[in-house]
Amino acid sequence: MIITCVSEERLIATAKLLPAAPQIMARLHKMLLDSNSGMTEIAALLKRDIALTSRIIRIANSPAYKGGGLGTIEEALQRVGFSEVFRLVGVVANASLTDSxxxxxxxxxxxxxxxxxxxxxxxxxxxxxxxxxxxxxxxxxxxxxxxxxxxxxxxxxxxxxxxxxxxxxxxxxxxxxxxxxxxxxxxxxxxxxxxxxxxxxxxxxxxxxxxxxxxxxxxxxxxxxxxxxxxxxxxxxxxxxxxxxxxxxxxxxxxxxxxxxxxxxxxxxxxxxxxxx
Missing domain, CATH: 1.10.3210.10 (Hypothetical protein af1432)
Known part of the structure; x- marks a missing residue:
């Protein structure tokens, strides 16, 4: 016997309560495949989530990236590169989803x-x-x-x-x-x-x-x-x-x-x- 039947509508409604970072990750993947996408467009996408951009900047400032002194997402993109920032968005998405x-x-x-x-x-x-x-x-x-x-x-x-x-x-x-x-x-x-x-x-x-x-x-x-x-x-x-x-x-x-x-x-x-x- 199924204890609680989960409908498509309930799944989508619950998903809307999740953090935005995973959806930004999906859009970022598409942008990175488009040769016309530049730093301005990618930075604008990431800025839709303040927590996401601040965490990326913090990681880009860490010793792992030989950094420090970065204050904007544009500077972080320049330091780590577009491909690496995709990984970082994933890291932040994972942290935001698994916070409990x-x-x-x-x-x-x-x-x-x-x-x-x-x-x-x-x-x-x-x-x-x-x-x-x-x-x-x-x-x-x-x-x-x-x-x-x-x-x-x-x-x-x-x-x-x-x-x-x-x-x-x-x-x-x-x-x-x-x-x-x-x-x-x-x-x-x-x-x-x-x-x-x-x-x-x-x-x-x-x-x-x-x-x-x-x-x-x-x-x-x-x-x-x-x-x-x-x-x-x-x-x-x-x-x-x-x-x-x-x-x-x-x-x-x-x-x-x-x-x-x-x-x-x-x-x-x-x-x-x-x-x-």
Missing amino acids: NLRCYGYGAETFRAHCLCTALVAEGVAKHTGMDSRLAYTAGLLGGIGCILLDRIGRDSLGPAEVFPEAGHGHLAEWERNTFGLSHHEVAGRLLREWEFPDAVVKAVSHDASLSEPTTPLGKNLHLTQCIVRLAGFGLSGENGEWGVPHEKLVAVGLTNDEATLIREEAVIAMSTFQG
Whole structure:
């Protein structure tokens, strides 16, 4: 029996209460693909969210970027570059989305935030090593868990203590979600990212391929391998299905060696320390 049926309308209404940064990320992706987009246009987009611009400036002033003395988003763009600012928007989007515990899932805010960031950085690393679009991979890795955030916000008002995942899930996250809400967080993420006009490749990877034992797209295969690497890095989540280790067939599916996967994991963990300050 489904405890609380989640309609499309309820999902969209709840999503409207989320921070603006993820939607800005979608628009920024499109602008970066357009050769006519310049600093003025990109800065204007980022300035729509004061918290977003101030956090980007603060990160650009950090020792990681050899900085200090920046006071405007234009100066930050000049220092870090357009491609890097996309990553920074993602970091800020992740922080704004994961600012509270996911009570229905039993995930602490810091744990879930670190999981999403590690997933984004590993997916990006896999893409760079295999010739995929690293920006799409980063986006899919970062926002693949947004469905959990949305379902948690809905469930807080309707689930009792005995109905939350730690009590009723028995280790099977997808099964608990379907029994509780009538759909999985993968489906929710896909619907939301489609509503926000993220690229179809990202939507399909997080909503369809993520729930398959054998993904059908290159980005989906990337995410399957990424989750194995994330677990090995110590940032997996309870209730996730999948192997603890890096199966040979997942490496072959994307064209990586085990040594390359190890390097990607190490680089992602190092990069996390840059963004988590």
